[in-house]
Amino acid sequence: MSAGEGEVLGGGMTHPGAVVRRGDTVERPAQPHTPALHAHLRALAAAGFDGAPTPMGTSDDGLRERLGHVPGDVPLPPFPPWSLTDGALRSVGVLLRRLHRASASLPVDRTVPWAAGLADPEAASLPDTALILCHNDVCPENVVFREGRAAALIDFDLTAPGRPLWDVATAARYWVPMFAEGPDTAHRLRVLADGYGLTAEDRTALLPAVEQAAAAARAFSERRVRDGDPLHVRALAARGGWERWDRHQAWLAAHRAVFTEELLRDEA
Incomplete structure (x- = not known):
């Protein structure tokens, strides 16, 4: 253009x-x-x-x-080194907590046709007092940085009612990331949780929420592929098909205990 x-x-x-x-x-x-x-x-x-x-x-x-327009730097693949530091990751947790504190003071209107694709599956069964309007897509491409720190979020299209922990879980999938174990996976998960300030109770519940988020993402992709969306069809083929999703979900379940142990280390 x-x-x-x-x-x-x-x-x-x-x-x-x-x-x-x-x-x-x-x-x-x-x-x-x-x-x-x-x-x-x-x-x-x-x-x-x-x-x-x-x-x-x-x-x-x-x-x-x-x-x-929100000024700043948005990390795009291949992600620049500055966006992969502990400081950048911690700041994402801080920004998300700030969003949630503001959201918690606002009413949740369930009559609105909020986006359903990646929404918290438990929202429908929880009272309004347990919910906020979550962003639902805190991936690197939707975070604006200034001077190396997360300063703003963009692309609120997938906003929908959910638990605050759900937003942390979806962010963890992208930012740690939690698609396959690396040498710093447990450490980076802890950095994000510390930046957000998760309680011990939420740290215990985080890995099950990550597994739920992965299942929701898979179901979303399945719907798009079934509908013939060319971008999702190509992405599925390029990323190893449904077998990759099977391995991913099995890996998350197998590592739930060790990651939770790291999250709870030194927590009262």
Whole structure:
């Protein structure tokens, strides 16, 4: 796209080629819950959270939403070394906790058609007092850094009611990452948990939540592949097919105890 038409930004696997920046404004495809989401973003700002885009309404036909551009650095694959440091990871936990503290002060409206794809499966059975509106997609590509520290979150499309721990679990999958064991997996999981300030009770529940999040992600991918989404079909083939998902889920279950032990080390 030419400069006069705007700069096409990475839209991930949800809006490839459809996210455009024009000056200080970013335009994206609107969703059924966009009006409620914009109201939520405004409420977050009023509650003191400054780490989210500013909603600027929708196009006249309602098909595009407009958001203020969030300045900073967003790590994209292959992830730069600065985004893989303990300091960067810890700051993601701190930012997520700030988001949740602001969200906890706001009501959860279950009548809104929030995005269901990667939402917390336990939300429907829990009272409103146990839930917040989770981001649900805190991957590196959705975190804006300034001076090496996480400063803001973008792409709130998948916002939906859930447990705060659910957001931490989905972030852990991407940021540790928790797809296959590496020499620093347990350590990085602990860094994220410490940055967020998880309680001992939540640390015990984190690995089961990560396993739930992995199952939800697989179900989401299965639906997209079944519907013939070309991006998801290609991604599945490139990443080893469903066998990779089987190995991933088996690996998480096998390592639940050792990772939980590390999370609880030195915790009262």
